[in-house]
Amino acid sequence: xxxxxxxxxxxxxxxxxxxxxxxxxIVAANRRYAETYGATPEAIVGEHCYAVSHHSPRPCHxxxxxxxxxxxxxxxxxxxxxxxxxxxxxxxxxxxIRGHAxxxxxxxxxxxxxxxxxxxxxxLDCDAMQMVxxxxxFLACVDNLARVAESEASILLYGESGVGKELAxxxxxxxxxxxxxxxxxxxxxxxxxxxFESELFxxxxxxxxxxxxxxxxxxxxxxxxxxFLDEVAxxxxxxxxxxxxxxxxGEFRRVGGTHTLTADxxxxxxTNRRLLDEVDEKRFRLDLYYxxxxxxxxxxxxRERRADLPALAAFLLKRLAGGRRACRLDASGLAALQAYDFxxxxxxxxxxxxxxxxxxxxxxxxxxxxxxPVAAVTPVQPATQGLADIERAHIRALLASRGGHRGRVAxxxxxxxxxxxxxxxxxxxx
Ligand SMILES: Nc1ncnc2c1ncn2[C@@H]1O[C@H](COP(=O)(O)OP(=O)(O)OP(=O)(O)O)[C@@H](O)[C@H]1O
Numbered sequence: 001x002x003x004x005x006x007x008x009x010x011x012x013x014x015x016x017x018x019x020x021x022x023x024x025x026i027v028a029a030n031r032r033y034a035e036t037y038g039a040t041p042e043a044i045v046g047e048h049c050y051a052v053s054h055h056s057p058r059p060c061h062x063x064x065x066x067x068x069x070x071x072x073x074x075x076x077x078x079x080x081x082x083x084x085x086x087x088x089x090x091x092x093x094x095x096x097i098r099g100h101a102x103x104x105x106x107x108x109x110x111x112x113x114x115x116x117x118x119x120x121x122x123x124l125d126c127d128a129m130q131m132v133x134x135x136x137x138f139l140a141c142v143d144n145l146a147r148v149a150e151s152e153a154s155i156l157l158y159g160e161s162g163v164g165k166e167l168a169x170x171x172x173x174x175x176x177x178x179x180x181x182x183x184x185x186x187x188x189x190x191x192x193x194x195x196f197e198s199e200l201f202x203x204x205x206x207x208x209x210x211x212x213x214x215x216x217x218x219x220x221x222x223x224x225x226x227x228f229l230d231e232v233a234x235x236x237x238x239x240x241x242x243x244x245x246x247x248x249x250g251e252f253r254r255v256g257g258t259h260t261l262t263a264d265x266x267x268x269x270x271t272n273r274r275l276l277d278e279v280d281e282k283r284f285r286l287d288l289y290y291x292x293x294x295x296x297x298x299x300x301x302x303r304e305r306r307a308d309l310p311a312l313a314a315f316l317l318k319r320l321a322g323g324r325r326a327c328r329l330d331a332s333g334l335a336a337l338q339a340y341d342f343x344x345x346x347x348x349x350x351x352x353x354x355x356x357x358x359x360x361x362x363x364x365x366x367x368x369x370x371x372x373p374v375a376a377v378t379p380v381q382p383a384t385q386g387l388a389d390i391e392r393a394h395i396r397a398l399l400a401s402r403g404g405h406r407g408r409v410a411x412x413x414x415x416x417x418x419x420x421x422x423x424x425x426x427x428x429x430x
Contacts, residue, residue: 007041016115019102022073024048024059027110036117038088049113055086065136066414068099072111076101077416082139085115094118094139118143129171131164132315135305140414141297142171148295149175156232156292157270159299162347165270166230168299172268173226181225184218189231196239201246203255219252223263232269232292233278237285244288267292274397298398298412302342302349304390309337309349316350317365320357327356327363336367392427395420399429 006028010017016033018026026049029041044052049069050059060083061067071079078099085095100112126132126142133139148155149172157165166185173183191199202217218227229235235243246252247267251260269292278284302308313334318326329337333356342348356369398409410420423429 010112013114016117018044018049018113018115020049020069020111020113022109024050024069026052033115036115037085043088053085054083055090066140068097068113069111071419072099072101073109075419075422077419079415081136082118082143083136084134084139085117092134094134094143096143118146125171125175129167129174130315130319131167131171132312133305133308134311135307137300137305138308141168141299144297144414145171146175148172148297150177151295152177152266153294154267154269154292155294156275156296157268157299158275158296159270159272160301160343160345161272162345163272163299163301164346165272165299166228168297169226169228169230169268169270173228176226176266178225178266182222183226183228184222185228185230186218187230189234193236193239196236197242198255200239200243201252201254202257204257206256214254217252217254219246219263219265220261222265226266226268229267229269229292231271233271233273233275233284237283240285240288244285244291247288247291269293296408296412302345303340304394306338310334312346312349313337313353316346316353317357320350320354325363327353327360327365329365332367333365333370336370336372340372388427391423392429395423395427395429 006019007030010019010028010030011032013030014032016036017030018033019028021027026044026047029039029044031041034040039052050056054060054063056063059067059069061070065083066079066081068079068081071077078101080096080098082094082096084092085097086092094117096116096118098114098116100114102110102112104110125146131142133142145168155169155172157168159165159168169185170183173179186199188196198215198217200217200219202215202220205214250262250264252263253260275284275289275293279286279289302312310329313329314326317328321327337349337352344351352370352372353365355371356365359371360366360369395409395413398412399406406417406420406424410417413420415423
């Protein structure tokens, strides 16, 4: 085999690329890396990757992030992750990092990292959508949403109440080929059973008592666009059969109508219930579940992305101020929020802040103004123990919601089945 200079090979790569040894030291960086991040290879070779990329004194797994270095050197896996990466001038940027296993001349192992900056697409979209967050869990989720948006598959969003499922559905629509079409929302829990069919498929003049003129249904209105079925677990069983038929044939009729209509609709659904449990309980049809959950995406609860709290709170306070001077949190207020579990997620945060704005003095919100339910405030666990507990609970929940199907759980977590298998053993879940 010809011996070619490492620098020449990596310089031929159009993406930023760095090579890192087992001790976290950068051993080479390509020209593209230097241009993109404003650091010369000479300045970073020999430095720790976490110091250069994350401006952090410790490896990213110790900050609760998925670490491609650890994945390779401990588990022999080349993984892809999303991180916030720093330019030499301190500017943060969302970046997808793809790890590659490399071998040196004596068989020693190296990690090759190819970097794909995401700021230009996801970052701008998030800003336009007013989706706030920089935590690894949030970034990974947004990256996932951006990827699934491009397909035409039906998407099922799973997440606790108030976590941002509707916002995520709007994000998917805005990034899809259908962005020029309508985004139509139906809250399946809010529509009375008797009106459900006419809401969804419309009705002809005088179709039933009380129906006045002809009304187009939401399915028809969403033609060429996206229909968002919120609280999808609440669709009555009889209507689930009708909806399934429409999804299978692409055809429907308005209530009281004789003409067969068609509509080209992409479905995004959301639920905070474990739909497969609903299937087990015979409250939800398995065939409809498969139609709706072409791809499922889990949205992380706020307590699993506490790093986003300061920015989210500042954003919500600004929105609440509506152009006037926004209130701000003091250190005690922020600490109280950091220790709270937020069962109602971002919506609860917004409501807490809304009340605090009215009671605080001089525009400064302290812990007392937030009036958090004392019993619900849990102390923050030491980082390592807390993260392991959270991961274990999250995997258990995923296993339950996916009927114990390991492939689907691994997909939802963004890890290989092998990695999942190890985690199951580690947490005594296998
Ligand atoms: N990442 C975020 N950045 C800024 N605001 C957010 C974010 N996520 C959610 N919100 C805000 O939180 C509120 C709740 O979000 P949304 O209605 O999308 O939640 P949901 O999961 O659909 O709730 P539900 O399950 O009750 O229907 C909205 O005001 C939304 O704008």
